[in-house]
Amino acid sequence: DFREDVKRRDFTVNALGMTHDGKIIDYVDGIKDIENRIIRCVGDPIERFNEDYLRMVRAARFAAIPGFKLDRSTRLAARKLYKNIKEISKYRLVSEIKKAANGKSGRQFNAFIQHLDDMKLLYQIMPELVTLKYFRHDMEHHPEGPTVFDHCLSCAEILESNTDYIIKMAALLHDVGKAVSFQEDKYGWKLTYHGHAKAGVPLVESMLDRLGFSNYAIEAISFATEHHMKFHHILEMKPSKIYRLVTHPYYEVLEKVAWADEFSRGETFMYRGEFEKKMKKISDLCDRWKTNSIPSQRKEKIVDGNYVMKLTGMPPGPKLGEVIKRSEARILDENINPSSKEADELIMEIYHEVGDR
Numbered sequence: 001d002f003r004e005d006v007k008r009r010d011f012t013v014n015a016l017g018m019t020h021d022g023k024i025i026d027y028v029d030g031i032k033d034i035e036n037r038i039i040r041c042v043g044d045p046i047e048r049f050n051e052d053y054l055r056m057v058r059a060a061r062f063a064a065i066p067g068f069k070l071d072r073s074t075r076l077a078a079r080k081l082y083k084n085i086k087e088i089s090k091y092r093l094v095s096e097i098k099k100a101a102n103g104k105s106g107r108q109f110n111a112f113i114q115h116l117d118d119m120k121l122l123y124q125i126m127p128e129l130v131t132l133k134y135f136r137h138d139m140e141h142h143p144e145g146p147t148v149f150d151h152c153l154s155c156a157e158i159l160e161s162n163t164d165y166i167i168k169m170a171a172l173l174h175d176v177g178k179a180v181s182f183q184e185d186k187y188g189w190k191l192t193y194h195g196h197a198k199a200g201v202p203l204v205e206s207m208l209d210r211l212g213f214s215n216y217a218i219e220a221i222s223f224a225t226e227h228h229m230k231f232h233h234i235l236e237m238k239p240s241k242i243y244r245l246v247t248h249p250y251y252e253v254l255e256k257v258a259w260a261d262e263f264s265r266g267e268t269f270m271y272r273g274e275f276e277k278k279m280k281k282i283s284d285l286c287d288r289w290k291t292n293s294i295p296s297q298r299k300e301k302i303v304d305g306n307y308v309m310k311l312t313g314m315p316p317g318p319k320l321g322e323v324i325k326r327s328e329a330r331i332l333d334e335n336i337n338p339s340s341k342e343a344d345e346l347i348m349e350i351y352h353e354v355g356d357r
Contacts (some may be wrong), residue, residue, distance in 0.1 A: 003027050010048055010055045011062065011074075012040050037068045045077035053084045054092050057125075060115035061100045064108050075119060082120040090212035093125065097211070101165035109168050110157040125211070128203050129172065131179045136191050148178045148193075154264040155257070163256065166217050170224040170253050171260045173207070176200045177225070197229045223250040224257040231258035234278040239285055240329035243302075246282055285332075302338050303328045303347070311344060312351045319354050326350045 002017050002025065009015035012033045017025035024031065028042050039062045041048040041055075049055050056078040063070040085093075100112040116122040123130045132149040145151060155171040177200025178193040204225050208218045227245065231254065234242060245251060262275050303324045305316075314320045327347045330336070336343050 007043060008048075008051065009042050010052070010058060012042055013062070015042050033071075038071050039063045039068055039074065040071035041074045041077065045071075045074045046081065049077055049081050049084075053081065054088050054096065056081065056085060056119060056121055057088075057093065057096045057116070060112050060119060060121065061096060063115050064100065064104075064111035066108060066111075070115060070119075078119040078121065082124060085121050085124050090210070094212045097169075098165045101168040103161060105161045106157045106159035106163065106168065106171075109159075110153050113153065113156070113172065126207060128176045128179065128207050132176065135178055135182055135193075148175050151175060151264065155260040158260055158264050159256070166220050167253050167256045169208075169213075169217070170221040170257045173204050173221060174200070174225050174228050174257050174261065176203045176207075179203070197226055200225045220250040220253045223248065224254045227254055228257050228261055231255070231261075231278070234281060235274075238329075238333045239335075240332040242282060242285055243328075243332050246286060302331055308347060308351075311347060314351065323347065323350050323354050326354075 006015040006017070006027050009028075012028045012030040014030075015026075015028045016030045019025065033040050039059055041059075059070060059074055059078060062068065101109045104112075113122065116125065117130065129149070129152065132152060133147050135148045136146060137148055137151055145154065152172050152175055155174065156168050159168055159171060175193075175196060177196035177198065180203070181193050181196040181199040183192045183194065201222050204222050205218055208221060213221075230237070230241075230245065245254065248254075259275065305320060305324055308314065308320060308324055308327070309316070312323070314323065327343075327350050330346055330350070331338050331343055336346065
C-alpha cells in the first residue's frame with residue numbers, strides 16, 4: 001500500500017508517487033515542502049533517523065541544495081542523535097560525501113559541510129577539521145574569516161562544479177596540520193604554523209583511512225597537503241624541483257588546491273598576475289623538455305635508465321636510481337641538452353661519484 005510505504009521514506013520531498021497517467025500522489029505535503037524549499041523528515045524525525053542514521057547526512061546533503069533549508073524539527077532530531085552516526089558503515093558514509101561533492105559547486109559542498117557542523121555530525125566524522133575552529137589566522141592576511149577552519153571552508157567554496165571530490169576534499173583538508181604545528185609568540189598576539197604542510201600528512205591519512213576513502217584518494221589528498229606550500233615558491237624554485245612536482249601523478253590535485261589557497265582570500269589578495277607567472281614558468285619548463293604533468297603521457301625521459309646502464313655498465317639497483325636522479329636534476333638546472341656529449345660526461349661524472357662511496 002503506497003500510503004503505508006511513504007510513511008517510512010526519509011524526507012517528504014522523496015515521498016511522492018505518480019500514477020500511470022501522470023497524476024502526482026502526495027500524502028505527506030512533499031509538494032508544499034518543495035515549493036517552500038524545506039527538507040523535512042516524514043513524520044517523527046527521531047523515528048526516521050533511528051531507522052537509518054545515514055539519513056542525517058543525507059539531510060545535510062539535500063539541505064545544501066541552493067535555496068533549500070533544513071526543517072527545525074529535523075535539525076534538532078539530528079543534534080540529539082548525532083553520536084549514532086558512528087554506527088554507520090564507513091563505505092556508506094564516504095559515498096554520501098562523494099555525492100555531496102561530485103558535480104556540485106564548491107558553494108554547495110561548503111554548505112553541506114556547514115550543515116554537518118550545525119547538526120553536530122562533523123565532529124563525529126572529521127574531528128581533525130573541526131579542531132581548526134580553535135586556531136586563529138591573522139585577519140590582515142585572511143579576511144575570509146578569523147580561524148583556519150574559515151579558510152579551509154573558503155578554499156573548498158570557490159571550486160567549480162566539475163571539480164572532482166578528491167580536489168574538494170584536498171582543499172578542505174590542506175591546512176589540518178596547523179592544529180599540531182602552531183606556535184604562539186610570547187605575548188599571545190600571533191600564531192605561526194611553520195611546517196604545517198608536512199605535519200598534516202599523517203592526520204589526513206589517518207582520517208581518510210578511517211572514513212573508508214580509497215588508497216588513490218588518500219595518496220592524492222596527502223600529496224596536495226604535503227606540497228601546497230611549495231607552490232607558493234615556484235618562481236624561486238630550481239627547474240629540477242618544479243619538474244618533480246609537475247610530473248607527479250597527483251600534480252593536478254596540487255595545482256587546484258594551490259589555486260584555491262591563493263584565491264580564497266578575496267579581491268585584495270588575488271595575486272592573479274603572480275599566479276599566472278607561476279603557471280607560465282611551469283608551462284615553459286614542460287614545453288622545453290617535451291613533457292606535461294601526466295607521466296603516462298611524457299614524450300621522452302630526461303635521463304633514461306637503460307641508456308645509463310649502457311653508458312656506465314651499471315646493473316639495476318639503488319645506485320643506478322641515484323645516478324639517474326642526480327643527473328636529471330643537473331641537466332634540468334644547468335639547461336644541458338640531454339642528448340649531448342656534455343650530458344654523457346655529466347652522467348659519467350656522477351656515476352664515478354656514486355660508485356666511489
